[in-house]
Amino acid sequence: MSLPASELLATARQAAGHQHWPTGALYVVATPIGNLADFTLRAIHALALADAVACEDTRVSAGLLRHLGLDKPLLAVHEHNEREAAERVLERLARGERVAYVSDAGTPAISDPGAWLVARTRAAGYPVHALPGASAVVTALSAAGDGPLPGQAGGFVFAGFLPAKGRERGAALAALATEPRSVVLFEAPHRIDTLAQELAQACSARTVTLCRELTKQFEQSHTAPATALPAWLAEDASRRRGEFVVVLHAQAVVAVAEDGVPETARRQLQLLMRELPLKQAVALAVELSGLPRNQLYDEALRLKAAGPDPRD
Secondary structure (H helix, E strand, C coil), rough: CCCCCCHHHHHHHHHHHHHHHCCCCCHHHHCCCCCCHHHHHHHHHHHHCEEEEECHHHHHEEEHHCCCCCCCCEEEEECCHHHHHHHHHHHHHHCCCEHHHHHECEEEEEECCHHHHHHHHHHHHCCCCEECCHHHHHHHHHHCCCCCCEEEEEEEEEECCCCCCCCHHHHHHHHHHHHCCEEEEEHHHHHHHHHHHHHHCCCCCCEEEEECCCCCCEEEEEEEEEHHHHHHCCCCCCCCCEEEEEEEECCCCCCCCCCCCCCHHHHHHHHHHHCCCCCHHHHCCCCCCCHHHHHHHHHHHHHHHCCCCCCC
16 A cells, blocks of 8 residues: 555545444454555554454554554454453443454454454444455455356355364365365465375365465465376475465266266266166176166166167
8 A cells, every 4th residue: 555644544534434433342354464455444444443453463463553554552362362352352342442353464253363252242242343355265266266167066165274183184184075165275384285285185086276375476376186286386496485275176066866876877877788788887887986786787777668868
């Protein structure tokens, strides 16, 4: 943002000052994830109006406020003290103050702290107003273009950071492998190689979009089969730097008839029956599809009784 702080605050006030800003309320404010130009005018005005700013890291937020020409009391509210710190925020709300909450970057109370503060504020009867803004999750999904495409499962799952190691991480990866919807993951640079290897093994049939340094000068997005991701990272050391958002693309939806036979398996069986005796066709279809022999044998008998497929 190239405007002087005074002009920026005046512009924010002109754009957002007309709306109602209740006192005795918590304002959950999204901050930029890398590019300060992504700060909304409403968010800037909310910080200007706030009597105090609760934040994940007072050092990070102090720098942000200085950039805006603001000087506010800062309250540390992070993952290690959120329950106790929430009570100090409630004391200010009880006095009729406006308190803004920001995390270090992005939208609070999702992967960053803030969820307990919001829940405690609502439970105490005080209003909570959320101001939207930059989101690494939504930005990465947009870059992946996986929204969904025809024949894919709709919606997405936000998994955030997987457990660092052990059985919990293995269980999380196993769950991802069977999740049909898009999955959004966060990963730190020192573990991105490990995650790429794990996805290549557990989700070999899936496509992955890796987003690095979103909204920053050297941001990069790369889409490839999961099996190709480790080699792509190994080609250039710079590809393993920065903060990562990984989108595991949605699986294709397999059409399944009422009898439980997927349409692809049924079509394979029809084609095989045109060239082979019934038992041989079934045996080969079992090998190709992995479905139970009895299920495919019954389907073959039904297809034979029904006559030739009109598409043939």
